[in-house]
Amino acid sequence: MSKVAPCLWFAREAEEAAEFYVSLIPDSRIRHVQRNGPGSPVGRQGSALVVDFVLGGQTFMALNGGPPDxxxxxxxxxxxxxxxxxxxxxxxxxxxxxxxxxxxxxxxxxxxxxxxxxxxxxxxxxxxxxxxxxxxxxxxxxxxxxxxxxxxxxxxxx
Structure with a gap:
């Protein structure tokens, strides 16, 4: 695991983007998807909240946090x-x-x-x-x- 990992903020596309990136770059995989529970303020129950993934050996995080900068x-x-x-x-x-x-x-x-x-x-x-x-x-x-x-x-x- 990388000590420092970039976090990419998406409105709702975190899991889709992570899947796209790992499909293109060797030595890549999705390690874990944290799903929204009931009553989540940022997404429907069962949708991805945080995606922990690796691209080319580097750890990343993608977050569905609502409309980002x-x-x-x-x-x-x-x-x-x-x-x-x-x-x-x-x-x-x-x-x-x-x-x-x-x-x-x-x-x-x-x-x-x-x-x-x-x-x-x-x-x-x-x-x-x-x-x-x-x-x-x-x-x-x-x-x-x-x-x-x-x-x-x-x-x-x-």
Whole structure:
């Protein structure tokens, strides 16, 4: 169990969102759903109140607390992807019904912000040669979904 766990506040979609996330991200599962009892002020009896789940080994909590403040990009979740196939799969899954932004950022259908990033991105953008690093950065700034081959080609001057 993680010592620190993000809590995502939803109006009524906590269980649905947790199921969606665990269906996309490996090493994920729902651990427990706390249901509302009789007379609950935030939901009908038997509906989910709190969902305890794990995404990629990180513990999360989703809460159905009634109308929330909207999610913003001030908090986002970065997923380190092993290869382009994983970038493509997660980008397609998480952006479905949501919106896409620049540089690998997206908002899912619930408004939660995600960064879908190749695991070797720090090496690509942090090339010791500043000219190569700048070419990669310029290429990244023109992308929505990140393209590993195009980033490496730009870094290498191809």
């Amino acid at each position: 909207n999610f913003t990009q001030a908090v986002s979740f970065k997923i380190n992807c092993a290869d382009q196939a994983e970038v493509d799969r997660l980008w397609g899954g998480l952006s479905a019904g949501g919106s896409t932004g620049r540089c690998g950022w997206l908002k899912d259908r619930y408004g939660v912000s995600w960064q879908i990033v190749p695991v070797d991105m720090p090496a690509i953008l942090g090339d010791p040669d500043p000219v190569r690093a700048q070419r990669a950065m310029k290429a990244m700034l023109g992308m929505t979904k990140l393209d590993i081959a195009a980033l490496k080609a730009a870094r290498d001057g191809r």
